[in-house]
Every structure is written in structure tokens, then in C-alpha cells.
């Protein structure tokens with residue numbers, strides 16, 4: 001595989017605790033670290049992820065694993081760091097993203113760069129309501145009203161701001177995460193958290209249904225579901 | 234009052250398959266002793282009290298067995314339905330992990346890594362732990378009997394794991410079974426067995442050390458091969474002049490075949506003698522000799538892992554499937570409840586489905602079954618999803634090196650059976666695999682006990 005160098009910026013928020021005699025204030029300080037990812041090393045490091053996520057990183061249509069292939073690097077990095085710190089509760093994955101297992105920031109940047117280059121699952125799980133159904137249309141309206149400004153017209157997300165790419169994500173996975181967020185079992189950004197008070201569960205299902213039917217650009221997809229990652233043959 | 238106690242006792246005796254209770258009943262039946270006398274047997278009276286527990290805060294789910302399955306069920310039942318009142322019952326006072334225990338035998342982790350407290354699990358996940366042995370249950374009154382009294386349930390989850398089936402290696406006599414179990418424990422059912430095994434292999438001064446691989450659907454397909462590697466690695470490090478005789482009752486290595494075969498040859502050629510198709514037919518315990526169909530072998534010490542069966546709790550309470558070779562319960566293969574009772578579920582290694590008996594299998598399955606039970610309480614349905622079997626196998630030590638496999642299952646409507654679905658196998662052992670095996674276990678403990 002060719003070695004491709006891209007310069008990426010990852011923003012990490014480090015919490016510094018400032019103690020005074022009366023109160024403890026928490027001040028976020030933004031630190032920007034720059035790494036040049038090494039895709040060969042990323043592929044090697046990805047082997048540890050592939051032990052569970054499988055070499056294609058396509059996730060499961062039962063919603064237990066997300067599709068991470070083709071996801072934005074900053075999104076992947078943010079999730080890895082959130083899981084590493086415990087900000088995002090994922091007890092079974094947590095030990096895998098510690099420095100002793102996956103390595104330092106360089107390794108993380110290598111592995112997320114590699115994952116983002118993987119072709120996506122051409123048959124991800126889609127919601128129950130077909131295009132043009134009433135529920136699909138209602139999901140579309142809601143998406144345009146509430147989601148489009150961050151996640152984009154096609155659910156393409158935005159790397160620079162760590163907004164996840166939603167197109168190609170399994171409906172079952174999104175539904176599961178939405179339920180966790182609604183039940184406050186997964187911490188999400190305040191704007192997202194607010195949506196769970198604004199939108200009913202049914203509204204949310206319809207939005208996710210719409211999202212799951214957004215097309216993924218053909219150039220990002222694997223040729224068919226029988227495709228196997230040649231790096232792990 | 235007295236009538237109630239009588240009725241209660243009768244129900245208990247019907248429900249319970251416990252040897253103690255059963256002998257008491259038959260003795261009394263045989264002598265025609267009247268019921269009142271039996272009732273005064275102090276041992277029985279204590280069983281007929283209500284166990285001391287906090288007042289239920291909702292529909293009560295009682296889980297029998299705090300292994301990988303029961304611990305996961307308890308946590309996720311509370312998460313998926315905060316209205317549930319969950320009681321986890323285990324006869325042991327602490328949890329000791331079998332996964333990674335082979336690496337522990339070869340000193341790659343310490344006992345603290347494997348040991349965890351049921352209280353931590355219960356406190357962190359807001360359910361109640363009760364240390365007791367479940368003796369039986371009555372499905373009509375929805376009541377579970379323990380030596381500390383009875384507990385009423387709305388849902389009952391049976392996750393009591395496996396038992397050895399010594400009959401299948403020719404040891405029929407119960408006294409001989411007991412002696413064999415104590416002398417040469419297999420290390421697949423209880424933690425004391427593991428402590429004995431560790432002492433044995435660390436003190437072994439030379440000669441033939443016998444290990445075996447059972448047949449049938451035994452617990453953790455890779456573990457007996459992994460254990461052979463870890464014992465060999467230890468002997469090699471300590472320069473013990475020993476031969477490990479690994480008698481496999483199967484026609485070939487059952488899992489990670491190329492990897493284990495290569496490890497036996499390349500790393501442990503001087504230590505492991507692997508013999509396939511070696512069906513054990515008898516063991517002379519005092520004479521330290523094992524018989525197979527065609528041969529006899531002398532040994533100096535041994536770890537004997539007989540074939541396994543589902544916990545006797547299932548058979549003794551009349552819910553075993555008459556066609557199940559390992560006496561598993563008669564359950565719905567997708568919903569896990571008894572075919573005739575949607576209030577009783579069977580999970581983990583005592584399940585009837587042929588999934589690989591592993592901690593990871595039990596853990597992923599329990600998350601799904603917890604959803605099924607939570608949904609049942611709301612009159613809803615959840616879509617079936619496959620458990621995952623993820624299994625690391627340590628091959629070499631200092632530093633730890635391991636292989637791994639992950640596999641899923643699918644149900645074929647054509648054959649009406651489950652088969653393996655997507656599988657990802659890494660048969661090369663390396664330190665990344667070794668690290669991953671520890672990270673995996675740590676993640677599981679974290680999920681079941683701490684967060």
C-alpha cells in the first residue's frame with residue numbers, strides 16, 4: 001500500500017482543575033496537536049480493532065457495532081478520546097483505546113486515517129419506511145429543520161467540526177444510540193441532548209429512517225458485500 | 234398457618250431436585266412417617282422461610298448464577314427496565330474469571346486481575362446480590378428455594394453454567410467420580426480447582442503430565458489447547474523434564490487448528506505429545522493410568538476435563554429437553570424462555586442452543602436476553618440477534634502472545650439449525666494479541682462489575 005501523508009488537526013480538550021480555598025473551577029483549555037498520519041502503521045494498528053470490528057469495519061446490521069469505515073478522522077478521533085477518558089461510556093472498548101494497548105496520539109492518528117480510507121458497506125441497514133412513504137417524508141422535513149445545519153444536506157457531516165457522517169450508518173445502530181442518549185445513558189453534545197426533549201421518539205425514528213436512506217457516493221462504497229479487506233487476507 | 238407450611242413444604246419438595254430434600258422425602262414416604270414430623274426437621278424449616286431481602290421496588294427478576302451470563306443479565310435488566318427489581322443469586326462468595334486463568338497459571342497476570350466482588354457489581358449497577366445456593370423452584374407459585382429461604386419472582390433467569398459428566402469417560406460410580414474430581418480437577422467449573430491446578434503445575438518435578446480435551450459441546454473449545462501451551466511454557470521456563478500428554482477425544486484440534494498445531498510443533502516440540510481420537514474409556518485413579526479405546530497411558534499427575542452437561546438444576550426441576558444430549562432446557566431458541574413458560578429463561582453455558590460455550594458468548598447473549606425480558610414486561614418484541622463468540626488463546630509467555638477469533642451465528646430455515654456466520658480468525662500469535670486478550674478481559678470485568 002502506498003504511503004500517503006495528510007496533515008490533520010485533532011483538537012483535544014484537556015480539563016485543568018483550578019483549586020482555590022473556596023471553590024474548584026473547571027476550565028477547559030484547547031490544545032491543538034498535529035500529526036502526519038502513516039497509513040501503513042495505521043493498518044498494522046487497525047488489526048487490534050479488527051479483532052472485534054472485523055477487517056472491513058462495516059458494523060453489524062443488528063446495531064451492536066457501527067459502520068466506522070469511511071467516517072471522518074476527527075469524528076473517529078473524538079470518539080476514541082472520549083472513550084479513552086470515560087467521557088463516552090463504553091466499558092468493553094475502553095481498555096483497547098488506552099495508550100498501553102493502541103499506543104499514543106501518533107498511533108491513534110494513524111489508525112483513524114486508515115479507517116477513514118476504507119470503502120463502505122454497500123448494504124447498510126436501512127429503516128422500515130421506504131422512500132416516498134409518509135414517514136420518510138416526515139423524517140425528511142424534520143431532518144431539514146433540525147439536523148441539516150450540522151450533519152449536511154446528504155448526511156455527510158463535517159470533519160473540521162467533528163460532526164459525524166451519518167450516511168451509510170446502520171439504522172439499528174443510530175436507533176440504539178438515540179435510545180441511549182434519550183435515556184441519558186450516553187452523553188451527547190448539548191444541542192443533540194436538547195433534540196431529545198424537542199422531538200418525540202417517533203419523530204426521531206422517522207429522522208433516522210430518512211438518514212438511513214440517504215445515498216452514499218458510489219466512489220466511497222465497496223463493490224459488493226462479498227468484498228473483503230485485502231490488507232487482512 | 235400450619236396448612237400453609239405443609240403446602241409450602243410439599244411444593245418445595247416437588248420443586249426441588251436437591252439430593253438432600255429428595256432423600257428426606259423418599260425416606261419418609263418409605264417409612265410412612267407423617268408429614269408433621271418432617272416439617273419439624275430444622276434443616277427444612279429454614280428453607281421454608283422467606284429470605285431476607287429489601288422490599289421489591291417493581292417486578293422482580295431473580296437470576297440464578299452470577300457468572301458471565303448472570304452478571305451481565307443483572308446489569309442490563311436494570312438498564313433496559315429501571316422498574317425491575319433484580320436479585321442475583323450465586324453460591325460463591327466472590328467471582329473468579331475462567332477466561333485468562335490459563336495465562337494466570339503461567340504467571341502472566343496475578344489473581345487480583347481475575348477476582349472481583351459481587352457486591353461491587355450489585356452496588357455499581359443497583360441490584361441486589363444474595364449469596365445462596367438455589368435448591369429448586371416452583372413455577373406455579375413462582376418461587377425459588379434457597380438454603381437461606383425462598384424468593385418470589387416475576388421472572389426467573391437460570392444461568393447456572395455447566396457440570397462435569399464423568400460417566401462419559403467411563404467413570405459411573407459416584408464415589409469414584411468424586412475422588413477423580415478432587416484428585417485431578419479439570420479447572421472448568423469452580424475456582425478451587427484452578428488453585429489446585431496452579432499448585433500442581435508449579436510443583437511438578439518431572440515425568441508425564443496428562444491433559445485432555447473432552448468431546449461434545451464442552452466449555453470454551455480453545456481452552457484445553459491453550460492450557461497445554463501455558464503448562465508447557467511454564468515447564469519450559471522452569472526447565473522441568475516433563476512430557477505433557479494431551480489426549481484429544483476429538484478427531485482433530487477443534488479450533489485454531491493451524492495455530493495450535495504450529496505452537497505444539499515449533500514452541501513445545503520437546504514438551505507436548507498431542508494424540509487425537511483418544512477417547513478416554515476409563516481411569517485407574519490410584520494406579521494413575523488412563524485407558525483409551527486402544528491404549529493405556531501412565532501418568533504422574535493430571536488435569537482431567539470430562540465432557541460437560543447443563544447444570545443439574547435444570548434436569549432436577551423437570552425442564553430438561555428429553556432430546557438434549559447434554560440435558561439442556563427445553564427453550565425457545567430465539568427468545569430463551571421455556572417453551573411452556575414465558576416467565577423462565579435459560580442463558581449462558583446451560584442454554585440449549587449449540588453456541589460455543591464462552592464468556593463472551595454469554596455476555597453478548599445476556600444483553601440481548603435482558604432486552605427480551607424487558608420487552609416482555611411491556612408486551613413488546615425485540616428482533617433476534619446473534620451472540621458473538623470472541624476467544625483469545627494464549628500461546629507463549631514472557632511476554633504474553635495470543636491468537637484470536639470472533640464469530641457470529643445464523644439460523645438456517647432450511648436445516649432448522651444454527652451455523653457459524655462471519656468469522657475472523659488470527660492464528661498468528663503476537664504480543665498485540667496478548668495485550669488485546671488482557672484488554673478484552675478488563676473490558677468485560679469493567680462492564681460486569683464497575684461501570
Ligand SMILES: Cc1cc2nc3c(=O)[nH]c(=O)nc-3n(C[C@H](O)[C@H](O)[C@H](O)COP(=O)(O)OP(=O)(O)OC[C@H]3O[C@@H](n4cnc5c(N)ncnc54)[C@H](O)[C@@H]3O)c2cc1C
Nearest residue numbers: 298300301302324331332367393394453581582591592593
Ligand atoms: C480455563 C477456562 C478458560 C476460558 N477461557 C475463555 C476465554 O478466553 N474466552 C471466553 O469467552 N470464555 C472462556 N471460558 C468460558 C467461560 O468461562 C464460560 O463460558 C462462562 O463462564 C459461562 O458463563 P455462565 O454464566 O454461563 O456460567 P458460569 O460463569 O460458570 O457461572 C455460573 C454461576 O452459577 C453459579 N451457580 C450454579 N449453580 C448454582 C446454584 N444452584 N445456586 C447458586 N448459584 C449457582 C456458579 O457458582 C457460577 O458462579 C473459559 C473457561 C475456562 C474454564
